[in-house]
Amino acid sequence: xxxxxxGDTRIASGWIGDGATAEADFHTALTFxxxxxxPVILNVVNNQWAISSFQSIAGGEGTTFAARxxxxxxxxxxxxxxxxxxxxxxxxxxxxxxxxxxxxxxxxWITYRGGPHSTSDDPSKYRPADDxxxxxxxxxxxxxxxxxxxxxxxxxxxxAKLQKQLEADVMAAQKEAESFGSLADGHLFSNSxxxxxxxxxxxxxxxxxxxxxxx
Numbered sequence: 001x002x003x004x005x006x007g008d009t010r011i012a013s014g015w016i017g018d019g020a021t022a023e024a025d026f027h028t029a030l031t032f033x034x035x036x037x038x039p040v041i042l043n044v045v046n047n048q049w050a051i052s053s054f055q056s057i058a059g060g061e062g063t064t065f066a067a068r069x070x071x072x073x074x075x076x077x078x079x080x081x082x083x084x085x086x087x088x089x090x091x092x093x094x095x096x097x098x099x100x101x102x103x104x105x106x107x108x109w110i111t112y113r114g115g116p117h118s119t120s121d122d123p124s125k126y127r128p129a130d131d132x133x134x135x136x137x138x139x140x141x142x143x144x145x146x147x148x149x150x151x152x153x154x155x156x157x158x159x160a161k162l163q164k165q166l167e168a169d170v171m172a173a174q175k176e177a178e179s180f181g182s183l184a185d186g187h188l189f190s191n192s193x194x195x196x197x198x199x200x201x202x203x204x205x206x207x208x209x210x211x212x213x214x215x
Contacts, residue, residue, distance in 0.1 A: 004101055014042055016043070018065060021044055030069060048111075048112050064078055066106060076105070093105075094107060112135040
């Protein structure tokens, strides 16, 4: 809201899942964004499943989640979340609206959660194990690759080289991170580090807590 009042180009972007749209906080955010014409993009990732519950539990069968934004007077879109180019276009449009102080935008991203919701989740208990293979929108990376090859700006060889390079970059980053130690090798940080790099000037209540820890 400070950005809206100052008229600058800073915007905010928030992300939630389909299940969270049934929470009161979501509807409060819609009302606030509409009333104050907040320069914000409200993203709803409709991946068909909250943790162990289908999106219909949150009301997704009766209407779209994008329609909830329309009901609050907010410009709302429903986008193929597995289409990179569609996603880029929608995000760019919403960002331009926000930066021009034209108000909030709600985007519902239609996609699919192929894996578990979390490490504690076992999706085989509430849906077929191969359910994700039948999702019609397909893998977004594969779709973009095929599109770029079809229009002549990419190739299978370039894709293979890029994937190999990215995998090497990830492995290098992992090794660098693990060089500082990990829980696997018994490396534990001192309790005192929880106070580091948070405030430029550590407030009194944190200094008191640090003293209570004896660090």
